Amino acid sequence: MAMGVVDLTRQLIRNACVNDGSAASGNEARNAELLGSELEGRGCDIQVYEPLPGRTSLVARIDGTDPGAPALCYLGHTDVVPANPDTWTRDPFGAELIDGEIWGRGAIDMLNLAAAMSVAFRRLAESGFRPRGSLILAAVADEEALGGHGAGWLAEHAAPDVAADYVITETGGVPIDTPSGRRLPVILSEKGNCWSRIRIHGAGGHGSMPLRTDNAIVTAAELIRRLAACRPAATISDSWRQCVEAMAMPADLTAALLDPGRIEEACDTLADLGLARQAYSSTHLTIAPTIVHGGTKTNVIPDQVDLDLDIRTLPGQQEADIRNLVVELAGNLADRIEILAMRLDLASESPTGTPLWSALDNMASRFHPGSRVMPFLGVGASDARFFRRQGSVAYGFGMFSDRIGIGEYLTMYHGDDERVDVASLQMSAEMFEALAREFLS
Numbered sequence: 394m395a396m397g398v399v400d401l402t403r404q405l406i407r408n409a410c411v412n413d414g415s416a417a418s419g420n421e422a423r424n425a426e427l428l429g430s431e432l433e434g435r436g437c438d439i440q441v442y443e444p445l446p447g448r449t450s451l452v453a454r455i456d457g458t459d460p461g462a463p464a465l466c467y468l469g470h471t472d473v474v475p476a477n478p479d480t481w482t483r484d485p486f487g488a489e490l491i492d493g494e495i496w497g498r499g500a501i502d503m504l505n506l507a508a509a510m511s512v513a514f515r516r517l518a519e520s521g522f523r524p525r526g527s528l529i530l531a532a533v534a535d536e537e538a539l540g541g542h543g544a545g546w547l548a549e550h551a552a553p554d555v556a557a558d559y560v561i562t563e564t565g566g567v568p569i570d571t572p573s574g575r576r577l578p579v580i581l582s583e584k585g586n587c588w589s590r591i592r593i594h595g596a597g598g599h600g601s602m603p604l605r606t607d608n609a610i611v612t613a614a615e616l617i618r619r620l621a622a623c624r625p626a627a628t629i630s631d632s633w634r635q636c637v638e639a640m641a642m643p644a645d646l647t648a649a650l651l652d653p654g655r656i657e658e659a660c661d662t663l664a665d666l667g668l669a670r671q672a673y674s675s676t677h678l679t680i681a682p683t684i685v686h687g688g689t690k691t692n693v694i695p696d697q698v699d700l701d702l703d704i705r706t707l708p709g710q711q712e713a714d715i716r717n718l719v720v721e722l723a724g725n726l727a728d729r730i731e732i733l734a735m736r737l738d739l740a741s742e743s744p745t746g747t748p749l750w751s752a753l754d755n756m757a758s759r760f761h762p763g764s765r766v767m768p769f770l771g772v773g774a775s776d777a778r779f780f781r782r783q784g785s786v787a788y789g790f791g792m793f794s795d796r797i798g799i800g801e802y803l804t805m806y807h808g809d810d811e812r813v814d815v816a817s818l819q820m821s822a823e824m825f826e827a828l829a830r831e832f833l834s
Contacts, residue, residue: 469507580789
């Protein structure tokens with residue numbers, strides 16, 4: 394018997410397809426097999442792709458009757474980031490259902506929407522749905538490590554199988570109540586990502602004689618401090634301006650969030666931590682030191698340390714700009730560092746005013762009467778960028794209840810105690826089914 398969206402979400406979480414960034418992690422084959430079993434025999438075409446053992450993506454499609462009609466792709470990823478059970482209130486892979494909420498890693502990023510898309514797709518296939526334009530469901534691996542074994546691989550090696558005029562992926566759709574009415578954000582752009590590794594050089598020695606040694610860990614600590622303290626100048630983009638204006642916040646706060654000279658202070662004082670983080674990251678290049686590799690033995694002064702950085706860029710910023718900034722921040726330590734890896738994946742954006750934008754606006758008013766969609770910036774990377782490069786219009790959108798506010802949602806991504814409410818799962822599944830019926834007919 395086919396699973397409903399709640400049970401499917403819980404099982405996807407329990408499969409624990411944890412992507413730690415290594416090629417051998419993820420094991421998304423477990424979730425691909427689960428989704429395949431839910432779709433098999435339902436009247437749709439199913440293909441699987443496995444560029445590496447266990448790194449499986451599934452693509453299902455319902456072919457349209459008109460080859461010239463626009464195709465729509467529901468794009469979900471089936472991997473999740475690691476979780477530390479010691480800092481969670483509940484087992485991050487237990488998928489417990491407590492008071493109408495499912496707790497677990499991936500509950501909002503993005504096994505919830507992957508499950509909702511899959512259930513909607515299955516219902517459509519079972520009903521004999523024959524759209525004018527094709528409907529594609531892509532449940533992909535490796536999004537949490539930038540998609541090289543998932544959507545990126547498909548775009549390079551199986552592009553015709555996933556080609557679509559329009560794409561919907563994570564996340565969007567969490568209601569925001571404004572003085573002008575309820576607004577549902579649509580993720581239409583995302584920052585560039587520039588994951589980097591820097592090596593800090595020192596000189597080895599005996600741990601019992603640290604005086605006047607060149608300890609690479611000590612140098613790395615100072616470099617980390619400088620990088621973490623970096624506050625580049627703000628850039629107010631048209632997308633950010635549209636987003637802030639759509640939220641219709643108090644006039645003084647709106648003015649501050651749109652003023653390059655005042656936005657940093659506004660972010661530092663905002664009571665809503667999720668909004669503060671979103672506002673700052675939407676308007677600034679960010680550098681987050683995330684992993685340190687160094688040292689060999691307790692009594693050996695380390696002669697080198699490798700530092701991993703998660704750098705996110707704004708439109709127009711180039712790799713040379715990032716290299717120059719890192720060297721500038723290193724200052725007098727610049728001759729002690731070596732950039733081992735740095736590759737910028739440029740920012741991407743889709744326009745508003747498209748037929749899909751209008752369709753999402755209709756969905757917003759259907760599920761939240763009187764509401765409208767609004768543009769929103771994605772400060773992290775998603776698989777949408779691979780499709781935008783191929784000419785697709787790609788948005789992030791789901792349909793959520795008002796049980797969990799936008800600020801709380803934003804702090805749960807890759808954080809502790811991630812959870813989603815049952816009503817949001819059911820609304821998303823219903824919305825994806827209704828959208829396909831209306832947009833592709």
